[in-house]
Amino acid sequence: MDIEKLKKIVGEDNLRDDVAELYIYGSDASVHQTDKAQVVVKPQNTKHVQEVMKYANENMIPVTARGIGSGTSGHAVPIDGGIVLDLKDMDKIIEISPENIICKVEPGVVNDELNRQLQPYGFFFAPTPASGKVCTIGGMIANNASGIRSVKYGATRDSLLGMKVVLANGDLVEFGSNTRVDAAGFQLARLMVGSEGMLGIVVEATLKLTPLPKLRCLAISKFNKLEEAGKTISDVMSSGATPSMLELMDDIAIQSVNKAFNLGLPDVEAVIIFEADGMIEATVDGEIERIIKICEKNNGFGFEMSYDAKRRAEIYEGRKKLFSALSRYREGYVCADLADDMAVPNSQMAATAHAIHEIAKKNNVIMTAYGHCGSGVIHTKILLNPSKKEQWDDARKAVEELYDFVDSVGGITSGEHGIALSKAPSWKKSRMDIIPITREVKKAFDPNNILNPHKLMDAPDDWVTATELRYRVKE
Ligand SMILES: Cc1cc2nc3c(=O)[nH]c(=O)nc-3n(C[C@H](O)[C@H](O)[C@H](O)COP(=O)(O)OP(=O)(O)OC[C@H]3O[C@@H](n4cnc5c(N)ncnc54)[C@H](O)[C@@H]3O)c2cc1C
Secondary structure, eight states: OOHHHHHHHHOGGGEEOOHHHHHHTTBOSSSEEOSOEEEEEOOOSHHHHHHHHHHHHHTTOOEEEESSSOOSSSTTOOTTOEEEEEOTTOOOEEEEETTTTEEEEOTTOBHHHHHHHHGGGTEEOTTOOTTTTTOBHHHHHHHTOOOTTHHHHOOGGGGEEEEEEEOTTSOEEEEEOSSSOOOSSSOHHHHHTTOTTSSOEEEEEEEEOEEOOSEEEEEEEEESOHHHHHHHHHHHHHTTOOOSEEEEEEHHHHHHHHHHHOOOOOOSSEEEEEEEEESOHHHHHHHHHHHHHHHHHTTOEEEEEEOOHHHHHHHHHHHHTHHHHHTTSSTTOEEEOSSOOEEOOGGGHHHHHHHHHHHHHHTTOEEOOEEOGGGTEEBOOEEEOTTBHHHHHHHHHHHHHHHHHHHHTTOBSOSSSOOTTTTHHHHHHHOGGGHHHHHHHHHHHOTTOOBSOSSGGGSOSOHHHHSEESSOOBO
């Protein structure tokens, strides 16, 4: 690799190849780690991206695009070495146009920062991932991120109109449009959504703005049976209600936040947290009342609702802090992002929550069921002692069984975080039919296979041995 040439392109200050930096860029929020990264290049503009890609393509050097590295499946882990293309310095909000109800941004713009800038205009960018404080628009597009409000407002794909993309050979192209509808040919902007850094580098995105609601009302209901909470979620969604949030937390999730943060959440098998938003109080009230009735029908109790921002934040605090709390569930255990975001048909929510607990018990691991269940996403995390090899073997079995279950009820491997490495074996098993065409699409965009190779359809068949694990495992 010609490091001097790369320095000339991006400037000496925007390239790092020291051991410490390469170590950091060898992992993301997944269980994976590699020591193969050779150089980290931080382009400052589109021209830089074009020149780096041209050089990499001519010399067949792998390129792994990276936002902030919050992906949970190994997306930004550079398993083939080569260049890590860190896009977070390209973080300009190019234009906010309320009259066209769009904004144009560079890929390194962070979700929450964008929303801070949009607020004075009375709009927001709707996907709302829990990682919004750090995750970038480029990473959200590449993973089709969604979040707590996706039940009403959809995923990233639903708020994306167009984009500029640097192709593998360095050419700059424009996909999509500035308009809400677009029937002008193949939907190539859509194809980039969920492309996991494998088809091109997004250097600018045109995003649809959503009006900020004047009112938000948050409510909580307790349940003594997890299945009843799951059934409530299915019933709410099939009733025609339009909650702007519908979240589940099971007993392990509740115990974790209570233990870590002393929040005093109720000692029950499950809670659901739901929100309605809108411009008129009577409408929001009506929505909340309708959901409460469905909760009652399924033995929900202990309701509380509030329009007050402070109280809403308190009610939501446990869910918000859940991810960090799970790591403290048991001394010496970590919270591994495995089988973490499957999506199932609405009617299968209760059965899936139950299956998570059964499969965990059978395989001697601790798993929790929670998530943006209103939109079909059910999260789990596997809590394990990472130093014990047998725990990884148990986790492997649990993950496989869970995905077999999800597949059997018509669900999918990932509703939110993407496939990359850890979910690739299960995704491949369930989507054998589309692997050949997925490879052909990749070849059309990237004939030399330099963009994030060996992920998704070309990832290794065993996620435990696909890379080093981010933890020290004793044999
Ligand atoms: C605590 C926590 C909570 C989370 N909550 C949610 C949630 O609620 N909802 C959700 O959907 N996800 C969630 N995630 C997962 C993750 O934050 C999202 O997938 C996020 O969109 C990743 O953005 P990133 O900037 O970190 O991208 P990275 O992890 O850096 O990269 C992700 C992928 O995008 C590609 N990529 C990055 N930039 C570009 C670009 N400009 N052009 C082309 N490809 C690019 C990379 O190559 C990689 O394949 C969570 C993660 C954590 C750790």
